[in-house]
Amino acid sequence: MSTTVGRSLGRYRAPIVVVAMLSSLLLIVPFLVLVATSWTSGSFILFPPEGFSLDWYAEVLADPEWTESFRLSLWTAALSTAIAAVLGTLAAIGLTRVRHTTARRWIRTLFIVPIALPPIAYAVGLYGVTVDLPFLRGTLATLVVGHALIALPYVFVIVSGGIARIDPALRPAASTLGARWPLILWKIELPAILPYLLSGALFAFVVVFDEVVLAVFLMPPGEQTLPLQMLNASQEAFSPELTAASTLVSGLALLVLAIVPVGRVLRRRAGRAASPRPAEGQAAPEGVTP
Amino acid sequence: MTIALSISDVHVTLGHNHVLKGVSLDVRPGEFVTLLGASGSGKSTLLNVVAGLQAVDSGQLTFDGVDVGGRPPQKRNVGVVFQSYALFPHMTVGENVAFPLLAARRPAKERRAVAAEMLALVRLPGMADRVPATLSGGQRQRVALARALAAHPGILLLDEPMAALDKQLREQMQVELTRIQRKVGITTVSVTHDQTEALTMSDRVAIMRDGALVQVDSPEDLYRHPVDAYVAGFLGEANLLPTSGGRILDDPLGEDADGTAVLRPEDLELVPADEACPAWHVEGTIQLLSFQGTRFRLELLTDAGRKVVCSLPTSVDASSLVVGTRARVVCRDPERVHVIAAPPARPVPVAV
Numbered sequence: 001m002s003t004t005v006g007r008s009l010g011r012y013r014a015p016i017v018v019v020a021m022l023s024s025l026l027l028i029v030p031f032l033v034l035v036a037t038s039w040t041s042g043s044f045i046l047f048p049p050e051g052f053s054l055d056w057y058a059e060v061l062a063d064p065e066w067t068e069s070f071r072l073s074l075w076t077a078a079l080s081t082a083i084a085a086v087l088g089t090l091a092a093i094g095l096t097r098v099r100h101t102t103a104r105r106w107i108r109t110l111f112i113v114p115i116a117l118p119p120i121a122y123a124v125g126l127y128g129v130t131v132d133l134p135f136l137r138g139t140l141a142t143l144v145v146g147h148a149l150i151a152l153p154y155v156f157v158i159v160s161g162g163i164a165r166i167d168p169a170l171r172p173a174a175s176t177l178g179a180r181w182p183l184i185l186w187k188i189e190l191p192a193i194l195p196y197l198l199s200g201a202l203f204a205f206v207v208v209f210d211e212v213v214l215a216v217f218l219m220p221p222g223e224q225t226l227p228l229q230m231l232n233a234s235q236e237a238f239s240p241e242l243t244a245a246s247t248l249v250s251g252l253a254l255l256v257l258a259i260v261p262v263g264r265v266l267r268r269r270a271g272r273a274a275s276p277r278p279a280e281g282q283a284a285p286e287g288v289t290p
Numbered sequence: 291m292t293i294a295l296s297i298s299d300v301h302v303t304l305g306h307n308h309v310l311k312g313v314s315l316d317v318r319p320g321e322f323v324t325l326l327g328a329s330g331s332g333k334s335t336l337l338n339v340v341a342g343l344q345a346v347d348s349g350q351l352t353f354d355g356v357d358v359g360g361r362p363p364q365k366r367n368v369g370v371v372f373q374s375y376a377l378f379p380h381m382t383v384g385e386n387v388a389f390p391l392l393a394a395r396r397p398a399k400e401r402r403a404v405a406a407e408m409l410a411l412v413r414l415p416g417m418a419d420r421v422p423a424t425l426s427g428g429q430r431q432r433v434a435l436a437r438a439l440a441a442h443p444g445i446l447l448l449d450e451p452m453a454a455l456d457k458q459l460r461e462q463m464q465v466e467l468t469r470i471q472r473k474v475g476i477t478t479v480s481v482t483h484d485q486t487e488a489l490t491m492s493d494r495v496a497i498m499r500d501g502a503l504v505q506v507d508s509p510e511d512l513y514r515h516p517v518d519a520y521v522a523g524f525l526g527e528a529n530l531l532p533t534s535g536g537r538i539l540d541d542p543l544g545e546d547a548d549g550t551a552v553l554r555p556e557d558l559e560l561v562p563a564d565e566a567c568p569a570w571h572v573e574g575t576i577q578l579l580s581f582q583g584t585r586f587r588l589e590l591l592t593d594a595g596r597k598v599v600c601s602l603p604t605s606v607d608a609s610s611l612v613v614g615t616r617a618r619v620v621c622r623d624p625e626r627v628h629v630i631a632a633p634p635a636r637p638v639p640v641a642v
Contacts, residue, residue, distance in 0.1 A: 172343050173376035175363045178393035178441060187392070191380040 031250065038244040045238050056244040065229065066245055073209055073226035076140055080147035081205040087148070088155025088204075089197055092163055093189060108160070115153045122146050123217035130218065143218040143225075147211060151204035158203065162196025206253065293355070294319040294477040295340065295445055300349030302335055302501075309335045311501040312349070317477055322468070323506075324480045324488040326524075327498030333481045336498070337447050340479060342366045353444055364393075366445075369438030369476075373450040375430045377422040383409070383433050384418030390441035408436035412470060428459050435467070439474060446471070448480035452487055464490050485525055489513075497521050513554075515628050522552045522630070529553040529598045530634045531572060538572050540592045547633035555587075555601040557626040560611075561618040570627050571620035572598055579611050590617060 009016055033047050041051035060066045091111055098104045114122070126142045136142055170192070174184045190197075212227040219228060226249065233242045295317040302310040309332045317323050325333040338344035340351065342363035351359045358366055377386050385392075387408050388401035396404075405418050412432035422430060431451065438446060451467065452460045468491050471478050482488055488495045489509040496506040497520075505517045509525075516522035519530050532539050532547030539547050551570065561571055574590030577597070586602040588611060600619050611617065621627050 167374050167376055167379075169372040169374050169376035170378060172341075172363070173370065173372055174378075174389070174393075176341050176343070176366070176368055176370045177390040177437065178364050179389070180364060180393075183393055187389075188378055192378075 034243050034250075035247050038240050038247045040240050043239065045240055045243055056240040057248070060241055060245045060248065063241075065224070066226075066241075069224045069226045069229040070249075072223060076144055076147065076225065077205055077209040080144045080208050081151055081201050083144070083148035084151035084155050084204050084208075085197060085201040088152045088200065089159050089193065091152070091156050092159040093185075093193075095160065096163060111156045112153045114150050119146075119150060119211065119213040120217075122149055123214045126214070127217045138220045140220065140223075143214060146214040146218060147208040150211060150214070151208045154204040154207060155197070155200035158200035159193055159196045162193055166192050202256070206257075209253075292319055293317065294321070294353065295479065296350075296352045296355075297336070297340070298350045300336070300339055300351065301347040302332075302339060302344060303347050304335070309501050310339070310346075313498075313501070313503055315496060315503060315506065317479060319477055320475045322471055322478045322480070322491060322493045324482055324492040324495045325498055326482060326485060326488040326495050329483060331498040332501040333483075333498045334449060337370075337449055337479065337481045340445070341368050341370050341447055367441070367443050368445045368447055369441065369443035370447045371431070371434045371438050371449065371451050373453050375422075375434035375454070377430055377433060377437075379422055381421075382418060383414070383420045383422065383425070386422065386433060387418070387437045387440050389437060394441065404440055405436075408440050409433075411439070411473070412436045413466075427455050428463055431455065431463060432466075435470065439470075439476070444477065446474075446476045446478040448478065450482055451480060452482070452484065460487070467491065489525070497524060514626075516552060516630070518630055518632065519550060519634060522628075527555050527599055529555065529558075529572075529596075531592075531596060531598070532633050533629055537569060540572060540594045540596065548631075550630040550632060550634040552628040552630060553598075553621050554626070555599045556585075557621045557623065558598075558600040558602075558619040559622065560600075560602065560606060561620045563618075567618075568620050568622065570622075570624065571618055573616065573618045574598055576611055576613050576615055576617050579608065579613065581608075586611075588617070588619075590619065 037045045037047055037049050038056055039052050039054070040046060040049035041053040041055065042049070088111075095104060095107055095111075098107060123146065126146045130136050130142050166189075170188055171184055174188050179187070210227055212225075212231055215225045215228045216231070219225065224232065226245075230242060230245060233239065233245075293316045295315075297313060297315045300310050300313045301308070313332075313336055315323070325336060327333045335344055339346055342358075342361060342365075346359065349359075350357065353366070378389065381389070384402065384405040388405040391401045391404055402418075406415070409415055409417055412435055414429060414432050414436070417425075417429070417433075422433065425433065431454075435451075448467075452463060455463060464487060480488075480491065492509060494506055495509055495512055497504045497512065499520055505512060505521050507515070512521060513525050516525070516528075522528040522530060529552070531551045531553065533549045533551045534547050538551060553570070553572075561568065572590070572592060574592040574596075576588065577591050578587070578589040580587045581604075584604065586604060586606060586608060588600040588602055590598040590600070592598060598619065
């Protein structure tokens with residue numbers, strides 16, 4: 001495809017390629033600057049950095065405030081992603097059972113709304129819930145619920161897209177072969193959806209892990225998620241600790257995102273003999289991974 | 291006469307569409323019946339009604355004399371081959387074929403044995419460990435058939451079974467499918483819009499139009515004795531001409547006509563100019579003469595503006611057939627002339 005597009009550009013090809021290269025630089029250069037400032041041996045975030053040391057990394061990794069907030073972020077994000085994955089998948093499957101076209105369109109829109117609404121709306125609303133239900137005060141329940149709400153549309157959209165690519169005759173076929181709905185769900189529909197479910201969950205996790213607005217409102221005092229910790233660090237002292245921590249997290253994120261394509265290649269290689277789904281499972285994740 | 295499948299007075303409405311308008315059909319045990327009709331005629335809906343995938347407004351459905359109208363598809367014991375084949379992509383061929391046994395909670399050993407047996411039946415032995423994505427279209431169809439037959443259903447339903455295959459493979463699979471159907475001896479209802487497929491595979495063909503059955507008969511009877519102009523024109527090519535008192539009456543309005551003669555192009559032959567007019571003859575101006583390998587195709591336009599198509603053997607002297615000259619054609623065998631009681635529609639005006 002890229003070659004035909006390339007050819008069709010004709011004499012505009014060279015300038016377009018240059019612009020594209022510059023744009024991609026725009027995406028990556030800020031990150032490179034960030035990495036560079038964390039190598040400084042001074043005590044300020046400066047570019048170009050003064051000298052070279054990994055002291056700030058040691059500082060971050062030794063500081064329980066950073067490691068604790070990282071751990072906290074990791075498990076709250078995992079929990080809300082799990083909730084979003086279950087609800088989003090059920091919503092997407094359930095929507096296929098709605099026969100009425102107009103109703104289906106409205107329900108679909110409703111499930112996508114959290115992407116469009118500002119997070120502050122959910123933050124304020126859930127904060128009100130904590131005030132009214134005192135037993136939730138001091139727990140992370142509202143934060144996890146809020147994050148699950150924000151993550152749900154990503155799972156829902158990607159899984160819905162996946163379902164649309166699956167042969168609609170599979171379910172009637174299974175039912176004429178004697179399968180009832182639990183068997184159809186477990187043996188036919190979920191396995192077919194699984195690749196979409198995984199990429200939707202991954203996307204949701206990345207979004208939730210970085211989320212800070214809800215965290216500001218809903219974190220119990222004394223605890224901090226990583227994005228909140230970074231926000232606070234940037235307001236208190238503009239220390240290279242901050243950029244070192246960011247670099248570590250970004251590195252981790254890149255690693256996770258890299259695992260997906262590598263896993264895909266391995267699966268495809270193994271699939272020459274055994275695996276089904278040649279094209280279906282892979283196109284969508286490629287399109288959506290951030 | 292025993293009846294394996296009986297559909298009586300079935301009505302189905304989808305939204306504001308009256309899709310099936312009182313359809314009744316009886317199928318004998320082991321019979322192969324094809325529902326043939328244009329798209330939108332309701333043939334697929336009727337198949338879904340039999341499979342239990344479509345609820346009916348009213349009407350009765352019995353298998354071997356037992357009312358199954360209230361049963362869900364799981365309990366109807368039907369095997370369905372879907373147009374897309376609907377093979378489960380994440381399962382192997384063997385798992386696909388044995389799926390009905392998995393649904394019935396049969397042990398793994400039995401499932402493997404049945405899968406092997408069914409794959410042998412459709413001539414795909416040793417393919418159990420492949421996945422559907424690696425199979426060709428014809429192989430997928432065989433797997434779908436094996437899966438549909440695995441639970442020994444009482445009735446086999448085929449929804450446009452050849453639609454996804456190319457022409458050459460289609461003819462091959464028609465023979466193959468008929469062989470398997472005869473061998474298993476299963477009562478079969480198929481749906482298609484392809485008339486060749488319907489004629490080659492079926493014991494009887496049911497022509498559907500606008501949610502109703504127009505005629506149910508053997509392929510030959512349908513071709514020779516169509517009940518109306520629609521059936522005559524749907525199966526093969528037919529010349530529909532007004533008749534009155536055993537003669538063809540070529541008047542522009544067809545007002546005096548009391549019937550329609552169905553003349554098949556291959557039953558017509560040329561009448562020499564010096565011969566007296568035989569009974570079933572028609573005269574017109576030659577519009578087109580084309581050589582088609584084994585036959586000549588001759589098109590006449592009658593004085594009233596009706597088109598008549600003849601298929602002539604190549605032994606005919608083509609030199610006398612010049613476009614623009616007059617010619618007479620006749621059907622000499624009165625047995626071959628089928629007369630429908632209703633007069634035909636008026637001819638479409640042709641610009642000369």
